[in-house]
Amino acid sequence: MRKILIPTDFSVNAMNAISYALQLFKYEVSIIYFMHAYQDDIYINETLLTRETLSEVTRIVGEQSKKQLEDLLKQVKEKYPNPRFTYRIICSNNLLVDEADNIVNEENIDIIVMGTKGKTNERKLTFGSHTLQVLKYVECPILSIPSNCNYAKPKHVLFPTNYLIPFKRRELKLLCEMTSPFRANIDVLYVSKSNKLSLRQEDNKAFLKETLCKNDINFYTINNKHITDTINTYISENKINMLVMVNTRHSHLENILFQSPIDKISLNISIPFLALQNIKRVSL
Incomplete structure (x- = not known):
């Protein structure tokens, strides 16, 4: 059974990577883990964040992450129905590279699939900083899907x-x-x-x-x-x-x-x- 980890930030690029993965592995019995690590989202506006509001902001961001993953799962099941796939969702108050590394080790993941870039989509860069970190530090094969890359059979x-x-x-x-x-x-x-x-x-x-x-x-x-x-x-x-x-x-x-x-x-x-x-x- 293939075990596939797909980190997402819910961007267009992330959705494109998901679409590619679900078509590429459609013939394999697989467990697919959709993961969102939201720690960066908590501290994104540190000028408004205080010790008093930290726990409440963390709760709100965590609930939002879980809701977005549930919506994503519903969308995936409707658009790409496949009886060979079993899905798991993971929302974590952690950094992307740390959480990816944890899941790879705990679940014995075969491959990570992610976009070459995320929300920022900096045109001058081949890879976004998060993708580079995963490439450098996580001991697992990584399939990176470029922005606007339409699915084609890897012939x-x-x-x-x-x-x-x-x-x-x-x-x-x-x-x-x-x-x-x-x-x-x-x-x-x-x-x-x-x-x-x-x-x-x-x-x-x-x-x-x-x-x-x-x-x-x-x-x-x-x-x-x-x-x-x-x-x-x-x-x-x-x-x-x-x-x-x-x-x-x-x-x-x-x-x-x-x-x-x-x-x-x-x-x-x-x-x-x-x-x-x-x-x-x-x-x-």
């Missing part, structure tokens, strides 16, 4: 990798089971100035091929040192409709996301983006 998937780290079998199995019902082609892309692989890289490549065996897998090498530009070009030229990368130290994704200021990220993602989490992130 052509791009998986850039340098083959330097051992993949997690559970995460590759997730990718395999997500895409195999759609008979997806997975293009594994190695961006390097050298065509030669080390023994470790060859072993990791073989493991990748073995674990994704239900899909058609194509292995490509592009001789280039500009990884981000190469990925963007490949996506646009090959009609890619899902991007998959492994988030770990010394990976392409680590370099793109976490060694640059947020506002300088140059990976222009307009398609669903699955980040596999290979190692436990640094604790908050």
Whole structure:
């Protein structure tokens, strides 16, 4: 049974991510957790908040969160009826990244699905700050859905990798089971100035091929040192409709996301983006 966590701030972007997830996993028996962490909403206007009013504001915001989740659940059941889905709602006086981390561990979540941005929807940023925090600190695969990204079957998937780290079998199995019902082609892309692989890289490549065996897998090498530009070009030229990368130290994704200021990220993602989490992130 698939366990899916979908954080929401009830924005248009969050609803778009929900819509995508419910269509992507429609063939799988799943428990879907809709979660709203509302601690930031309590302190959003600190100039009006006092010690005397804190408990009352907390109560009001908590009740509003629960009501919005109940309304969301009703809307989802009406629009996307599916006997394979069981739903849970979680409203929590907590920070998003902390609550997501708790639920992942307590419920053994397989994947988190969320929008690349939330209510703020800053156009200059590829990812909102909340999504980046979840990507960096929560040990769970994360599928990020860009704003205005309409659902399309993931029939052509791009998986850039340098083959330097051992993949997690559970995460590759997730990718395999997500895409195999759609008979997806997975293009594994190695961006390097050298065509030669080390023994470790060859072993990791073989493991990748073995674990994704239900899909058609194509292995490509592009001789280039500009990884981000190469990925963007490949996506646009090959009609890619899902991007998959492994988030770990010394990976392409680590370099793109976490060694640059947020506002300088140059990976222009307009398609669903699955980040596999290979190692436990640094604790908050």
